[in-house]
Amino acid sequence: MPTHAAVISLSTKGRIEPVDITGDVAGAVRESGIADGIVCIATPHTTTAVYVNEPERGLLQDVVEMAGRLTELGVPLQHNRVDRNAQAHLGGILIGNSVTVPVRDGQPRLGTWQSIFFLELDGPRSRRVCVTVIGG
Amino acid sequence: MPTHAAVISLSTKGRIEPVDITGDVAGAVRESGIADGIVCIATPHTTTAVYVNEPERGLLQDVVEMAGRLTELGVPLQHNRVDRNAQAHLGGILIGNSVTVPVRDGQPRLGTWQSIFFLELDGPRSRRVCVTVIGG
Amino acid sequence: MPTHAAVISLSTKGRIEPVDITGDVAGAVRESGIADGIVCIATPHTTTAVYVNEPERGLLQDVVEMAGRLTELGVPLQHNRVDRNAQAHLGGILIGNSVTVPVRDGQPRLGTWQSIFFLELDGPRSRRVCVTVIGG
Numbered sequence: 001m002p003t004h005a006a007v008i009s010l011s012t013k014g015r016i017e018p019v020d021i022t023g024d025v026a027g028a029v030r031e032s033g034i035a036d037g038i039v040c041i042a043t044p045h046t047t048t049a050v051y052v053n054e055p056e057r058g059l060l061q062d063v064v065e066m067a068g069r070l071t072e073l074g075v076p077l078q079h080n081r082v083d084r085n086a087q088a089h090l091g092g093i094l095i096g097n098s099v100t101v102p103v104r105d106g107q108p109r110l111g112t113w114q115s116i117f118f119l120e121l122d123g124p125r126s127r128r129v130c131v132t133v134i135g136g
Numbered sequence: 137m138p139t140h141a142a143v144i145s146l147s148t149k150g151r152i153e154p155v156d157i158t159g160d161v162a163g164a165v166r167e168s169g170i171a172d173g174i175v176c177i178a179t180p181h182t183t184t185a186v187y188v189n190e191p192e193r194g195l196l197q198d199v200v201e202m203a204g205r206l207t208e209l210g211v212p213l214q215h216n217r218v219d220r221n222a223q224a225h226l227g228g229i230l231i232g233n234s235v236t237v238p239v240r241d242g243q244p245r246l247g248t249w250q251s252i253f254f255l256e257l258d259g260p261r262s263r264r265v266c267v268t269v270i271g272g
Numbered sequence: 273m274p275t276h277a278a279v280i281s282l283s284t285k286g287r288i289e290p291v292d293i294t295g296d297v298a299g300a301v302r303e304s305g306i307a308d309g310i311v312c313i314a315t316p317h318t319t320t321a322v323y324v325n326e327p328e329r330g331l332l333q334d335v336v337e338m339a340g341r342l343t344e345l346g347v348p349l350q351h352n353r354v355d356r357n358a359q360a361h362l363g364g365i366l367i368g369n370s371v372t373v374p375v376r377d378g379q380p381r382l383g384t385w386q387s388i389f390f391l392e393l394d395g396p397r398s399r400r401v402c403v404t405v406i407g408g
Binding site: 172173174187188189190192193194195197198199201202205206230231232235236237238239240245246247248249250270271272 | 274316317345346347349351352358364365366372404406
Binding site for chain 1: 138139141176178179180181182206207209210211213214215216217218219222225226228229230232233234236266268270
């Protein structure tokens with residue numbers, strides 16, 4: 001049964017930073033030899049997220065702004081008494097730890113304006129992303 | 137290896153508009169001949185989203201309201217200098233570009249009150265949704 | 273074609289309550305006999321969500337706070353005229369009805385701080401979660 005697993009390693013430089021991993025995911029799909037199916041991109045970290053959207057420079061700044069503001073709930077966050085990154089966890093929960101993208105003809109079947117992003121929410125750090133390709 | 141791909145085409149009429157695509161997804165699952173597995177529903181557009189919830193008329197208005205308000209960050213959005221739809225992109229990132237639904241006995245295994253929705257965030261436009269069924 | 277389906281049953285006690293289901297999901301993956309692939313965890317309810325993050329006690333309180341506040345849109349919600357739980361539906365749409373986790377060596381491939389959570393948003397109630405393992 002065709003399943004292929006790969007791990008992408010990366011280093012983030014900012015506290016909140018979207019990193020375009022489309023090329024790495026496409027490489028994992030190519031390596032898998034799987035022509036049609038799906039590819040699941042999942043982060044194993046709790047203060048990061050994964051999403052699919054446009055790589056336009058201004059939008060990347062807006063994503064950083066959103067990740068910082070949306071989780072300002074206006075009340076003290078309890079997790080900050082243990083570790084000062086509660087907002088990073090909440091951003092990870094809202095945006096999500098994984099995405100699934102169709103695979104067609106040996107490639108991620110993305111739209112014209114779509115790229116796959118790893119979103120650092122508590123950097124800078126060394127991070128990994130798990131890529132699983134399933135199909136035939 | 138059983139994988140089946142289909143594309144749903146639709147036209148949206150409003151700027152923000154949820155479109156119930158449950159029947160189309162169920163049709164794609166039926167066509168696939170796959171009895172048990174999962175179905176992945178993914179949008180290739182960056183100003184749309186996909187979600188699963190109730191088709192009650194009032195709730196659909198609330199979803200429209202949420203999509204418009206939640207991404208008003210109270211600061212100028214940078215992507216609006218390129219294209220006046222930054223909020224549509226941010227809504228797509230928050231709600232998500234794909235959902236995965238179990239398949240049982242040749243049907244999407246949805247709960248009593250669940251329907252599958254395509255969410256237009258920058259319409260009206262012609263749109264597509266990619267459906268991939270995997271299983272056996 | 274290796275596909276394995278399981279249903280987790282649980283009872284929630286609070287109105288908004290995260291329930292750690294990592295052990296149940298790991299059990300379903302073990303039962304499946306599938307070594308490598310993915311596991312999809314999906315809720316069939318429209319006033320619940322599923323997410324992956326840290327089980328730290330303070331963070332669980334922050335998640336409850338976020339689920340309650342983020343969907344206070346500052347306008348009357350229309351679904352509340354039918355049923356007084358519009359915010360629970362909106363929280364389910366934002367956080368999402370399903371997650372996908374890689375499976376490696378017969379186990380969910382989670383990070384050090386990751387657990388899988390079912391999130392009750394309109395409890396207390398009896399609930400189910402659908403687990404589907406796919407791979408080889």
